[in-house]
Amino acid sequence: MKITPSLFALILGLTSLTAFSQITTDKKTCTPCEQLKKVRLPDVTILEATSVSKDTIPGEEGWSPTVVIDRTFCRILGRISKEIKFELLLPADWNGRFLMAGNGGFAGSIQNDLIGRLNEGYAVVGTDTGHKDTGDGAAWALNNMERQLNFGSLAVHRTAEVSKALINSHYCEYPAYSYFLGCSRGGGQAMMEAQAYPEDFDGIVAGAPAHNWPALGAKFVQTSQHMYPDPDDLSKPNLTLDHLKLLQAHVLKQCDDLDGLEDSILNDPRDCIFDFATLPMCPGNAAGTDCFTQEQLAAIQSVYSPLMVDNQEIYPGFPFGLEGEDTAWDLWITGTSPYLEGNPSLHHMFGTNIFKYLVFNDPSWDYSQYDFKNFAQETAFASSFLDATQTNYSGLKDAKGKMILYHGWDDYAISAYATIQHYEKALLVDQELPSYIRLFMLPGVLHCAGGTGPDQVDWVKLISDWVENENAPERVVVSKFEGGNLTMTRPVYPYPKVTVYKGSGDSTEEKNFGVKQ
Template sequence: MNTKVTKAYQLVACAVLGASAIGCPSHARPICANQTLPELPDVSIASVAEVPAPAPHCKVSGVIGGKINFELLLPENWNGKFVMGGGGGFVGSVMNTSLIDGSLQLGYATVGTDTGHQGHPADASWALNDLEALVNFGHLAVHRTAVTAKALTKAFYEKPIARSYFTGCSRGGGQAIMSAMRYPEDFDAVAAGAYAVDWTGIAVQATQINQAMYPDPNNIEEAVIGPEAQALVESSYLAVCDGLDGLEDGILNDPRKCGFDVASLQCEGDNSEDCLSAREVAAFKAVYDGPKNSDGDSLYYGFPFGGETAEGGWSRWLTGGMKYQDDDGSFQEGVGSGGFDEPVSPSAFFSFGNGIMQNFVYHDPNWTYENFDFGTYAQDSAAAAETLNATNPDLSAYRARGGKMLLYSGWSDNAQSGLAMVGYYEDVLAHDPSAADDIRLFMMPGVEHCFGGPGPSWVNFLVEIDKWAETGEAPDHITALWLDDSAQPAGGRPVCAYPSVAQYDGRGDPRDPASFNCDAGN
């Protein structure tokens, strides 16, 4: 080893051992230089740079296999652990949502990837007739990035990684579960929120909703259901069901317990603002009841009540309309546009339903949902499902090596149905009831997609899975917080491990977690 490289590795060791170690200068820390990183097969390092914020770190940008871009952040004050952060939507730029949890400030080496393609997270055109891109997106890019990043991390610090984690929501939640299923050695614990794991199921759901909201796919100015109808339905079911949990606060602890029938609002005579047309009722039922085939058989989950008037709810994901478009460029919490233009679309589901069908399933950019009847869909989508879906309830290989999995979802999530989260978890327990020792689900009342809504939605899931992995004690509840305008805690409530539900004591402050307990009888 030449003198220059020897000196670089000595400084790395000094950073790990501390400045008081013999021969270490007081300012010693890992230096950002290519010499400190090994050459790995099929990996190209594009740049290495020192970055001062949000905590001093070394940023390593590279490409795997010529297509999979990644960014590895190596903090000056390393805690000995590694976390990979997930992406959102169709990804398309390097994303690392662990940064929302303060992974760098907590001392984690952390990495994100674009999953092997470039584009807006609502644009799937990159997948058209490109099997390699689909496989990378489906599972391989996250695995290759994790393996590469961990090798670089160990070389940089000259020390083994104590624990490896993955945190993600939406697409990132699906990446977490897919990793545990296909590559059980990659991570010791994962947090999977609002996961997108059944892409062909989501496509059915989105397509039937699009058919109901925009019967003419060329007329996307406004949906069959507008903001006024959404507000009418929300206020109507809350009037009946809000107090079922002992609190009238605009939050349903478990919306499945609300028996309100939207058909009760159908107009008997002329349409008015206080009732719904037959077409509006049918569109609402397309959302709540879920997609069905021509025989009336269920094809995928519907959505529970919640999010009808929320900023990040129905109008963003399910209904919308070009006349209501704004220019904020937002997609979901922690997920940006990557600098790419957003596809012209009245709602996120319009983009996702068409994107999956045109580019993942049929590989036909002219495919349209108009008059589509799902008669051969199961066979048509089988190849895409094999690559993209992470619905296998058998997680025994992951659990056998001590893997832990924390699942979570908002009940008012209008991007990925909370019912789908519950369904997958119940499938896991039906396959092996002992899985509850290592896999826990937390359903968050009043919470939208990943974050936001009337319910308390802030939880540091990286801290939660680290605590579980370090202590071996599975959490029976977690505390979710409301945040004020300056992102400071403004009260909280416990979220109980499913199927338990937080019960109000009838006396205390509704924003004090001590006013609630977890009731397994609900």
């Protein structure tokens, strides 16, 4: 499956580039930029070290803005070991802080959606995690243990260490504070850092984290078996765009006003007890655009239902809401989005690639025949280097680190229930967890961003304020922009607190919402 630039932007998710921090120091260079190419670090090759006065990074139309860097910075392109490429950008007027950006999807290119923070004086870095994306999913991982381990955890950790060493070489000073931010795959990388390398970063933000890969891949395979029952014909998914719009209309009819507002936002989808019997069924089970066949109903129910093996939940179902929105089911589940350019869904692409190249190392593996019976045994090895599922965060606590988790309730790439379950398990291990890790659920938000709800937060500001000033986030105001204009603000509170409408006032203004008691 070829991943287009527009599609890749969707998979990756976007981090807000809103400026907030004043540059408080004027760091003088110790080793000039061009001379950094001569720096010798173990198993590291500096390929380029170039001083840049200004730069313009073009955005992806409709998804990411063009970023103008209006100051001088040093661009370092390097390689760690055989294949881990990274790009480190060091501003002339450094503020003493270091930011690392997470990846999206299967990575494979140097990704850095924090590059705009150069204008605030941050040193920023991104990595390709040790392989080049060929546009064919995870084929790069076939029988290549080094690439698999780099992708699993080592590339981010090693890039962080090398970046700090180069920062010290350039400024003769290590960062006062280091931060990691990522969504989707980047959210999983963030959790891996918090669990396996808790001293790498002082503050971590993990959005919609893909933290349990084989289990997530298994859920994707389950939905794909329903949506694409014939592996030889992937051109006709079981549900059309009309079906998705019809399904969403029925979900909203039953559940939209449960939170006191009819606004196409389910404030807490767990309150939605949907009656599937209300869906219009096709007479004689003959397919139609305004009704559902029995097979289509089964496919729909498979999305909301957890994947169970021997009465054990492997992966939770997805919450109700926004089924018919652009880049929701159409992109991830049914494969009817124009961004896919005729390819099957992202569930199909990610699910089959995870099992072909990261679990079985078998490109001929057939998703349609998989019965999940030996899932635990067959995926144990892949989970050992891919999963960030440890619930004991004592290492992060001892290092005095902080982490923010966030997840859109209507994410059909990674179930919000998976993140909630992980957080609740971690709470059982340490009741003091909210003193250093907090979770925020975003109503009406799709994967990383998008949807009917507000999705923009300056996570850098929040995490740095917590780390540097001990200001734990108690009430986070989330914003929605359309056409560059602010159209909505709402507060979210640390889980398990739930935002509620006060019953009067403009529902697009955060001041008219409180917290459920």
